Amino acid sequence: MIIIGVDFHPEFQQIAFLDSDTGEFQEKRLTHPAEAEEFYRALAATGQKVRAGMEASGHARWFERLLGELQFELWIGDAAEIQSKRARKQKTDRQDAQHILKLLLKDDFPKIWVPSWENRDLRQLLWHRHRMVQARTRIMNQLQAVALNEGLRCKKRLWRGRRQQLESFRLAPWASRRRHDLLELLDRLNPTIAGLSQAIEEEAEICPEARRLMTHPGVGALTALAFVLIIGNTERFQCGKQIASYLGLVPLEKSSGNRRRLGHITKQGSSMLRFLLVEAAQVAVRSLPEWRSHYFRLLMRRGRKTAKVAMARRLAIRLYWMWRQGCDYQQCTSSVRTQDRPEISMVCSRTPSY
Secondary structure (H helix, E strand, O other): OEEEEEEEOOOEEEEEEEEOOOOOEEEEEEEOOHHHHHHHHHHHHOOOOEEEEEEOOOOOHHHHHHHHHOOOEEEEEOHHHHHHOOOOOOOOHHHHHHHHHHHHHOOOOOEOOOOOHHHHHHHHHHHHHHHHHHHHHHHHHHHHHHHHHOOOOOHHHHHOOOHHHHHOOOOOHHHHHHHHHHHHHHHHHHHHHHHHHHHHHHHHHOOHHHHHHOOOOOOOHHHHHHHHHHHOOHHHOOOHHHHHHHOOOOEEEOOEOOEOOEEEEOOOOOHHHHHHHHHHHHHHHHHOHHHHHHHHHHHHHHOHHHHHHHHHHHHHHHHHHHHHHOOOHHHHHHOOOOOOOOOOOOOOOOOOOO
């Protein structure tokens, strides 16, 4: 087997590789994509098994496809953990490639979970709609500012039958041009977003996990499908706290001695899923009395922003256990262990209280 340590850059890659049968060690610098593709295709022609390791990074989708096409084994590692295993102070591309190769040889490479190509493609659908909605929101905010400057103080009602009033304002030439272009962009974005939303609903209908999560109040097709795609596999997590940490919904901590210091949330993981969970949690708060009372208690103690994030964390943990236990919302709420129903078994000692 040939084992390769890859230090990947957008324009080139530095590799260090070892033939485990002969003990031959070599180093190369390959430019992208011509030299890299030529090298790996020549390596595939020899018929030897190949395992390559690299840090998780962007701009490497074509490289992953190439190795998958050649049926090479590709391990992607946690960049921060790989860095923490480095002992030397010097850092060069050659030393990075050699370091990754050593971790592969020692079987100490911090391999991470990588989503499938189908998963990644569906994520592009979610991100595309998310960015389109953000663009529409920016356009609507600009039109809202135009309306307010002209004395039309109706806020959200501006888009509920008062558009003609906005179009009737007599503005200066360039201001009128700006209004016209913004309204034109808005008219183009609305059908695009509607089509993407329809596609997301269709994908959620054929996903049994997403359909199960949609039984929770406040969780629609978009939030459920995003949760399934980004979490990927519930077996990667042992408890709800790990889910909250993975999504960046836990506070920063800088504690020392007897002093414990907690800061803002870490904001690691998917920003889109955090946004969707916050939005879905607000709907759940309006729909469920127990969530509403819990939210207002947090609101009085910690403030509105902290309360919203706390409810999003609560929702993420609830969705995780619904998925892991294979139950819908009604079954999940009826199977919670309480003092009145101690006969119900818990999944593990760290099962969160709902």
